[in-house]
Amino acid sequence: MPDLYFYNSYTRQKEKFEPITPGYAGLYVCGPTVSGESHMGHARPYITFDVVQRYLKHLGYKVRYVRNITDAGHFEEEGREAVDKVNEKAKLEKMEPMELVHKYTMLYRQGMKLFNCEDPAIEPTATGHIIEQISMIETIIEKGYAYEVNGSVYFDVNKYAASYPYGKLSGRVLEDQLETTRELDGQEEKRDKADFALWKSAPPQHIMRWKSPWGEGFPGWHIECSAMSSKYLGETFDIHGGGMDLQFPHHESEIAQSTIAHGHPPVRYWMHNNMITINGKKMGKSYNNQIKLSELFSGNHPMLQQAYHPMVIRFYILQTHYRSTLDFSNEALQASERAFRRLWEAYELLNKLPATAGETAADSELDAKVAQWCRECEEFMCDDFNTAKVLANLFELAPVINGIKGGQVSGKALSATTVALMKDTFHVFLEEILGMQAMQAQQTDKLDKALSLLIEIRSDAKKRKDFATSDQIRNKLASAGIMLKDEKDGTVSYTVE
RNA sequence: GGUCGGAUGGCCGAGUGGCUAGGCACAGCUCUGCAAAAGCUGCUACAGCGGUUCGAAUCCGCUUUCGACCUCCA
Structure with missing residues (x-):
């Protein structure tokens, strides 16, 4: 098994991956909040970490991939308030929280399937783990790092920061935070502005509510990931992934909570993918500039000239290294579509190539180059999952394949071994690791x-x-x-x- | 305001000191009834100004500029 190196956001450097249990890898990735339809920005982490878990498997690890669904919180759909239980007459006219969550969960899963993302081993929901979250909060209170006010529970960040490196992951200094944190809901209850909620008391009109030792309420945003990751992967696990925008406060808070609850940090390696931008601005909720997956697949959006196949999006995302921003444009997608089509056709051609090559290569120089391009793919993946470089090498092979087919390259130029290596490389890297598949259905x-x-x-x-x-x-x-x-x-x- | 990260050829994007990816587009050629496809060839860039070095897109400094996070966010 080759050594795998990748960038650890926590230490800010590339590190050799050494799993806690040899041969096994635990991976937790922050999933979506299912209060709305997934957009293109969501596609990036799920495709990125799909490739990560595929590659870990390829290296021989037994992988447990956990990706949660955040379905707790205050949800409403645009123009449609969640149902008020008091008003029973309106019940069917209005949206049930569960209905909303279910709708968008199904849409999200459908999108993942179209992107050919493999299902996680476990896809836990926040609402399905209220007990675990409450229990974790109790532990934190017992250890003296959380306090209750009016039915809400807050984490004492200052106390934590006194003995632990709070802010290390996101690279910020607590003192700076204090001056700049803005006014938030429930701020007056906190002892300190930097404190964050572990449990929130639910006001009467709030529909999502559960009984707790502190009264009826709902869990804070960060606690779900800590509770679920430790439940399924252990108190310390190998890799935690997610979008860069989650580094602070979400992941920073996860570290703090878990460190107190379990007595040690939760994660060995943190991985963060960069954002997708559109006209240079991050695509996201707050900018109101998302392109939804359904719009992408249908082409029904002012910025799109045509519909795009999910594989084109996947290819487009993998052509860029996951830690770089990726600027969206219609032109870029069109270029990706053409490029992917050409690469895939070369791959199909390769599979049909007759095995006429001899044992020795007539063109030893080309033969050596081809073999090198093939072998390098493994190195590239082992160096921080450089899918862009893998694709570049596969593109180097395309003219060789097309040339053999077209007669510009002799069928005897390559040795049988090299042809076999090329077939194997395409199959393993393009299909199995990058997870690409044909755009068109099989011909009947x-x-x-x-x-x-x-x-x-x-x-x-x-x-x-x-x-x-x-x-x-x-x-x-x-x-x-x-x-x-x-x-x-x-x-x-x-x-x- | 604080912290961090970018600025690469017409466009998208790899790349951490010399070997100067790749894709798309474009131009010429080959093949071809024509077309498409394919192949070959060409286009050789690193925001600006200094510095370090035999040598810098790559290291250091300054400037300009863009963005991310600091608030729900993948």
């Missing part, structure tokens, strides 16, 4: 037979130099989204959009 036999007939008729017409007929067939099929290609060897292939 019936379609294939019908097209074979048309191709045959067209070939006959061409033989008679009846180009009017042959072009008519080609053009009409093209306008139906079926592209015919006259190959060099006289055969005709087709692609369906």
